Amino acid sequence: MKSFIDAYSWINLRYLLEGLWITVEVSVASVILSFILGSFLGIIRYTKIKYVSAIVGFIIDLIRNLPLLLIIFFTYFGLPNFGFKPEIIPATILAMTIFESTMLAEIIRSGIQAVPNGQMEGARANGLTYWQAMFQIILPQAYKKMIPALVSQFISLIKDTSLATIIVLPDLTYHAQIIYGQNANYIIPMFLALAVMYFIVCYGLSVLANYIDRRLA
Amino acid sequence: MITILSDHWQELLTGLGWTLLSSILALIFSLIIGSLFAIMEVTESKVARTIARIYIEIFRNIPLLVITSFFYLVIPMYVVKVNGFTAGTIGLTIYTSAFIAETVRSGIQSVDPGQMEGARANGLTFWQAMSNVILPQAFRLVIPPLGNQFVNLVKNSSVLAFVAGFDLMYQANNIASITFDTINSYMVVGVLYLIITMPISYYMRYLEKRLA
Numbered sequence: 001m002k003s004f005i006d007a008y009s010w011i012n013l014r015y016l017l018e019g020l021w022i023t024v025e026v027s028v029a030s031v032i033l034s035f036i037l038g039s040f041l042g043i044i045r046y047t048k049i050k051y052v053s054a055i056v057g058f059i060i061d062l063i064r065n066l067p068l069l070l071i072i073f074f075t076y077f078g079l080p081n082f083g084f085k086p087e088i089i090p091a092t093i094l095a096m097t098i099f100e101s102t103m104l105a106e107i108i109r110s111g112i113q114a115v116p117n118g119q120m121e122g123a124r125a126n127g128l129t130y131w132q133a134m135f136q137i138i139l140p141q142a143y144k145k146m147i148p149a150l151v152s153q154f155i156s157l158i159k160d161t162s163l164a165t166i167i168v169l170p171d172l173t174y175h176a177q178i179i180y181g182q183n184a185n186y187i188i189p190m191f192l193a194l195a196v197m198y199f200i201v202c203y204g205l206s207v208l209a210n211y212i213d214r215r216l217a
Numbered sequence: 218m219i220t221i222l223s224d225h226w227q228e229l230l231t232g233l234g235w236t237l238l239s240s241i242l243a244l245i246f247s248l249i250i251g252s253l254f255a256i257m258e259v260t261e262s263k264v265a266r267t268i269a270r271i272y273i274e275i276f277r278n279i280p281l282l283v284i285t286s287f288f289y290l291v292i293p294m295y296v297v298k299v300n301g302f303t304a305g306t307i308g309l310t311i312y313t314s315a316f317i318a319e320t321v322r323s324g325i326q327s328v329d330p331g332q333m334e335g336a337r338a339n340g341l342t343f344w345q346a347m348s349n350v351i352l353p354q355a356f357r358l359v360i361p362p363l364g365n366q367f368v369n370l371v372k373n374s375s376v377l378a379f380v381a382g383f384d385l386m387y388q389a390n391n392i393a394s395i396t397f398d399t400i401n402s403y404m405v406v407g408v409l410y411l412i413i414t415m416p417i418s419y420y421m422r423y424l425e426k427r428l429a
Binding site: 061064067069070073077078081184187195198199203206 | 274275277278279280281282283286287290291294368371372373374375376378379386389390393399400403406407410411414415418419
């Protein structure tokens with residue numbers, strides 16, 4: 001019991017919260033960037049531009065089927081060989097964006113496909129160009145339907161940021177490792193704290209998403 | 218890439234073996250555990266449903282790395298000594314079972330309720346009806362998502378590298394640190410991962426299209 005009280009001293013808790021803040025920062029940046037890039041890729045896959053869509057589709061499939069850990073390694077240790085050496089946090093965001101945008105691209109493509117064809121035809125018949133119809137008519141409807149799938153992908157993004165501890169990203173998991181590395185009695189309290197903090201963030205997000213989904217439906 | 222393949226093919230092959238073994242073991246066990254929780258979620262007992270819900274929500278919302286390193290560090294302290302491979306596979310199983318439970322539950326719920334009523338009316342018990350009538354139909358529907366879950370398992374098994382699980386990722390790190398040729402080491406391992414995952418995910422996409 002004493003080890004629990006000692007483990008949750010203010011200094012340790014503050015250190016964990018600093019880590020949580022890095023996790024949140026990296027996650028938010030990656031969510032935004034991968035949402036933009038993923039939408040772009042998803043639209044390209046849906047639109048069926050000759051050759052381009054097929055090539056983009058193949059690259060998406062390649063990246064989707066690789067472990068994220070490998071992509072993190074590659075961006076951090078591999079890219080410097082090409083003369084580009086990102087810092088730890090940008091490298092993590094870059095790796096997460098590359099990987100998650102391909103996952104989102106598939107979700108967004110199938111979301112667009114689920115919008116009835118008549119919507120596009122109607123918009124075109126009313127004189128909108130293809131891209132106007134896509135951005136003003138199709139995408140808003142598609143995103144609304146995709147909220148649950150998008151959010152569960154964002155949740156797995158938040159969880160996956162923990163993998164970047166391997167390139168020493170000072171996130172929640174890494175800070176917990178530092179604390180229990182100094183004192184083995186802190187291992188269980190730290191894992192409990194990790195579980196609770198990740199759970200609050202991820203589960204909170206899914207509750208919020210359910211609420212929004214119900215409001216919009 | 219070729220020099221790495223020819224110099225280190227033994228390590229790469231062992232890595233591939235451990236990765237596949239851990240993914241297959243985790244798939245089998247998480248199918249069993251996941252189906253059990255899925256059935257608990259559709260029973261009438263409120264206690265069973267709550268337990269299943271709590272299990273699923275907890276393990277879906279905690280990173281795999283945290284679960285795996287918990288088993289790697291904590292089991293040896295109190296229970297038995299485990300190596301990285303065992304701890305990693307246990308972590309993978311528990312994490313994946315929560316996702317499989319959700320998939321199987323949606324499969325069970327998409328089977329017409331008349332099937333269960335009919336089976337019960339014909340004198341089968343709940344468990345007989347579940348295992349002989351409902352589950353066989355449910356599993357046919359959830360084969361594509363389960364296949365994708367297996368692809369995720371193969372990819373996720375790379376966390377074994379964190380706990381010295383001898384898997385492909387672990388070998389990649391070793392080879393990269395021996396040869397200093399990071400790019401080619403990771404490329405070779407990437408290709409090996411793709412050889413496993415790409416055919417499965419393309420086949421599952423084909424099945425999905427055929428079932429739809």
